Amino acid sequence: MEKYPTILELLDSGYGETFVQALLDGLQRCGKGLVQDGVISERDGEMIYHMTWLVKVLLKDCCGVDVEE
Numbered sequence: 001m002e003k004y005p006t007i008l009e010l011l012d013s014g015y016g017e018t019f020v021q022a023l024l025d026g027l028q029r030c031g032k033g034l035v036q037d038g039v040i041s042e043r044d045g046e047m048i049y050h051m052t053w054l055v056k057v058l059l060k061d062c063c064g065v066d067v068e069e
Helices: 005-012 016-036 042-063
Strands: none
Touching: 005 016, 005 042, 016 042
């Protein structure tokens, strides 16, 4: 993570959890909307959801940023 000092500063600034929560929730909801509109397949929507969930887990384990669904 040394390659990304700006991101780490943001996460440590006190706004990290709120920022990350909004970003990841938005991605998950966007995927669901794209499925509902028929833009992407349900499988692709599920993949977006699960990849976003994985990022949440990695952020919690690696950076201590705990975001809930």
